[in-house]
Amino acid sequence: MKVSLLARIALCATVFLFASAGALAAKKDAPVNEYPNATRADPKADMSSKEQRDLSKATDLVNDGNNDEALPLIEKALSNPKIGPYAHAFAQQLLGRVYWDQEKEDQAIAATAKAIELDALPNNAHFSLMYQLAQMQVQTEKYPDALATIARYEKETGKESAELFALKGNIYYRLDKFQEAIDMMKRAVSATDEPNESWNQILMASLFELDQYDEAAKIVQAQLAKKPNDIKLIKQLATIYVNADKYPQAIEVLSKAKSEGLITKAEDYIQLTKLYANADKPKDAATNLKEGIDKGIVPSDFDSNKLLGDVCSQAEDDPCAIDAYTKASAQAKDGNVDYQLGYMLYYAERGAEAKAALERAIQKGGLHQEGETYVLLGDIESYAGNDAAAMAAWTKALAFPSAKEMAAQRIKISRSGGKLKRSTKK
Template identity: 25%
Template sequence: MTKFKKLTSALVVMTVLGACLPVSAAVQPNMAKVEERKARKTQIVGERVGKVLVSAFDLYNEEKLDEAIALLLNAKSSNEFDTATLNRFLGNLYATKDEKQAIKYLTLAVKPDVLTFADQSASMKLLADMLLQDKQYQAAIKAYEDWMMFTGEQNSDAYMRIANAYYLMDQHAKVLAPADDAIRFAPKPIEGPYQLKMAALYETKRYKELVAVVETMVQLFPENKQFWVYLGNFYTLTEEFGKSLSTLQLAYSQGYLEKDSEIRMLAQMYANNNIPYKAATIMEKYMKSGLVKKDKTNLTFIASNYQAAREFLKAANYYGEVAKLTNDADAYRRQGSAYSAVQKYNEAIAAYDKALSMNVDKPSGVYMSLVDAYFYQKKYKEAYAALMNAKKDPAMSRQVRGWESYIKDKAKQNGITL
């Protein structure tokens, strides 16, 4: 655990330092032009337009949004700066109620590029946000890139929104580069771009890269329970079942596995790693607590894993639970087999008889199991009767021949007439 903490700390430091390194990002602003924009002379709106803006702002503060919009719509000016400013205010007000109108007026506001640097920047960013909200994804991507070109800012949030737009357009391969830029330029590690990378890599079936990303996610954000579950699950996609189990065990020990599906995943990983006793007991524990549903699938899982662990009585009990719940003839057959394994022959016979009474598939196999159970109780007559029933199936002829003379000899030795 100490090594794990050191690795986590190192990765956090490297991620933060990465934002300071010279990199080639998707957007390459011309910083000389950015400085020119910042230095250009600030304009002031004319008196008439200024009064309209003050009145509109007062109406807005009084929560009279429609009246404020109507006042701005009626205002006209031949001055390009005044008109852009009016459109900017309209765009801001419409952003609270009508995306399409907001997009219309913000587009008009930024097009002439005459607003102050701060106002132009804010309007371009809001326009990009409105386009994304209106599901105009391709236009939103360009708007975010234009905003970063204008401001010269390598903005992590903008790159993340670009990555999200690509994901929402199902252009999953294009998600990765802006997501990487979002990671690179974040002042500290944030989850969003990693989650986008994870989703895109999963959709493109790039599973080894997917696992590497989620390994980083649990190291950077160890408190996020879901990331541990993702990693345990994704290791199965690369057939690294040992790593999947180790990850899920660690998550379980920290109390991160809280859902039915997560407990079942852990139990399945124990089974896949040939640890059937743990598979059965973990499922049993949470079935008794009520978290895991008591149904045929889960009961059979417990029974079969107890059987694989050679806990035959426990297996028999759970096969009995399955049989009672479902009236499944095969569950009775399996119960009989488990009882036979620990020489509980009377219980085994009862289970086999129940399976036969319910028209179990391949009854000849059940009859052969009855032969075993009766024979080892020295009930040769009953064993022979079961053998004759098995003999009706031609597929059993070889097994029947082997048993028939043997049972006859044993019966004769014991003075029993068949």
């Protein structure tokens, strides 16, 4: 099964249905012919009273989930050398169901294929079973076999349906035949007034694989024309624009939805915040996220506070960044936010608080910039006149390649009697 696109777009699961037991005995009312264009003559459904009795009981047991009790009855019928063609095919069909329920997939497929090969079931049951066989082959990733089964089904029934197109599209997608999947899923969607959501997911995934974002956008825009307030479609269109690196269009779609009161979930506020940030609009990002938090829509947890600190920092709103990082610090499992907080406090000339934050960062551990943390801690100590403490921190920083040069320069200046010049914020 394909998984490369499934972190953004989920695949559908094929629903597998079995024929009912009603085909065992003749009915007073003739069944509706589901395959009027079939090339196959409809055989007579006929079995002996004993065959009918055993297989009817087996069918009831299977339908009740008692496969272990049904199996001996099915095997008894199949062991009869005089079993009639219809009873034989029906028993094989029932055996396929039992094996499928028992997760004996290859045996289930073999039994189902045998029931079809016997060519004795009535058309409705025969062709329905053929369609089910294709579904089984898809679920067991026998995709070429499934396509062959579908081709036979189409040829012998002359029947087309949205579900059939969708099944073929599903197979093409799994075979990495994305253009064929696109074409088939478009046929499926257009063949019904109520397309399955999973069909659209496969269609979008196939378009993404071929970088056909403009085409994907057109499809969703057409759907939005019919359902303008469908937030799922709005978010899907925004996602398409993001994948096409069209951030302004994605922002326009979501911000419009927000102005219309359609953005009501935390994940939507977060998505719009990140879009603003990626589009180099940190002030808008910060305003949007603060609004979500203030309204209680976005939880004031570590992730949202960390994100708010980041976008406020990018927007050069230091008080906002410090406040957000301070909240995130209390929720953090490592020291990285405390390093960022210490950095912001240092350049806000709040040395004592910066020192406390950096020491807390070191204590919590897990730092991505541990060497830089010691460098900055040494700078704070140096400006406070604590030369010994500054030298100790810089010496520790020497052990980290990314901070070694900075620490060595500071140690050299300090040993020569010079004073460290206060650096500007980067």
